[in-house]
Amino acid sequence: MPHNQRDKSDDLVPLELDEAISRFLRHMKPGWRDSTYDNAVTRLGHFTDWFEQAEITDLNSLNGRHLSDFVEWRHGEVKPITLQKQLSTPRQALRYWVTLEAVSRGLAEKLQAPELPDGAEVSNVVIDSSRVRKILEYHNRYRYASRHHAMAVILWRTGMRRGSLHSLDVDDLRPDDHALVLKHRPESDTYLKNGKHGERWVNLKPQYFQIIQDYVNSPNRPDVTDRFGRDPLITTRNGRPHPTTLTDNTYRMTRPCEYGPCPVGRVPEDCQGTTDPEKCPEKRGPHAFRRASISEHLRHSTQPDIVSDRCNVSLKVLYRHYDVRTEREKMAVRKNQLPDWS
Known part of the structure; x- marks a missing residue:
């Protein structure tokens, strides 16, 4: 027909x-x-x-x-x-x-394209750690425990993929461990990139986990279930947000005009990016947070194999596509780990 x-x-x-x-x-x-x-x-x-x-x-x-x-x-x-x-x-x-x-x-x-393999995205798309801190400071002060605040905390502190964020339920919170549990549940339309091999627990520091809990308990957060009867962690009025909605939200939260002056001199009232975040030249998506988070872990001397397990990425792919540290930053990490006689 x-x-x-x-x-x-x-x-x-x-x-x-x-x-x-x-x-x-x-x-x-x-x-x-x-x-x-x-x-x-x-x-x-x-x-x-x-x-x-x-x-x-x-x-x-x-x-x-x-x-x-x-x-x-x-x-x-x-x-x-x-x-x-x-x-x-x-x-x-x-x-x-x-x-x-x-x-x-x-x-x-x-209208969705298949998820790209690790590292297939444009290699220079990353968000500066200083910029992330400004976003978090802004939300701590003006939009505490909002959806954008919770998303920024999770993406920055864990380096997880968009699909992982999309998969989270309220029941995946582990308050005693300040942790999030990632599960592959294809039967109810939430997927981890590496399937069962991507399942893991991810720890957050208590102060960041508290933001997630406060978001869940916020009167401004729609208390809804998805079409499978699950309680999504990140919600909209219509239930679990589509992955593209998560990307759109990330675009919105990363526009510089949300928390400071425009770095390219645009006036918000005249900028198309004000109404359509996709048109903001300074926007960043979830993958930019992932690359930045992985590099920030490495800058702070986190062992690469620990970052690999935490972010569910092989060491080969980590070094090839996710490590955006400068050579000087890499040297500084090595310097701190060398014995006194070196």
């Missing part, structure tokens, strides 16, 4: 893809550079090609399964890192099409 023959929501207004793309491009063009516009046309062209193959003529019938099929189809054509970048434009278009009542709200968050 062609995809377009499936049931449509009574709340949606029919809209063909060609018209939808034209509307989106006209809407976005005034704020885009020519190169950005040209890239968008190319990326949406791939989307159009797949639509024709899938025999979809109306956006109303588009659902998460179709988007998964599109990702699988495109995955056979490009490298994973390229695919992740290319999906940003159709995801942005899907959000715009919600305003035209052409697709269901939340559909954009279902």
Whole structure:
């Protein structure tokens, strides 16, 4: 059966893809550079090609399964890192099409590329430790025990992956040990990158664990369950946040204008990044925290094998992709560990 023959929501207004793309491009063009516009046309062209193959003529019938099929189809054509970048434009278009009542709200968050292998991300994407401290100081003072505060603490102190953060439940807290327990639960749609081999306990210092507990007990935190009846640690009004929502939240919390002046001289009222965090040139995602956290552990003379176990990364990958210390910093660590006669 062609995809377009499936049931449509009574709340949606029919809209063909060609018209939808034209509307989106006209809407976005005034704020885009020519190169950005040209890239968008190319990326949406791939989307159009797949639509024709899938025999979809109306956006109303588009659902998460179709988007998964599109990702699988495109995955056979490009490298994973390229695919992740290319999906940003159709995801942005899907959000715009919600305003035209052409697709269901939340559909954009279902457009996901496969998780990249360790180290496949751009190697220079990291967040400075001084910047993380400013973020934590800001939240300690003004937004204590908020969702962003809890996320920043977990990502910075543990160096865990986004998928690990997504997998956490309230029941995974171990107050007596000030620890978080990571479990691979594919039967209920939460995964660890290395499956059962990624399961572990991760310790937090008492003062940081207290922030997580205070977040759980905060009246501002939605007390909800996911569709499997589990109690997610990080929540939204709709339940467990999608991994892309976690990325979006991380983008928001790392925008410099959230906690200080803009380093590139932009005025928040005139900056597109104020309303769309993806457009902030200084934003950082969860993986930037992971790389920074691993390097910070090493700067403070934590044994590499301990960092390897704590962050669930092989030593080979750790040194090749995650250690962003300068040569001087590496020397300082070695110096502190040398015997007196050296």
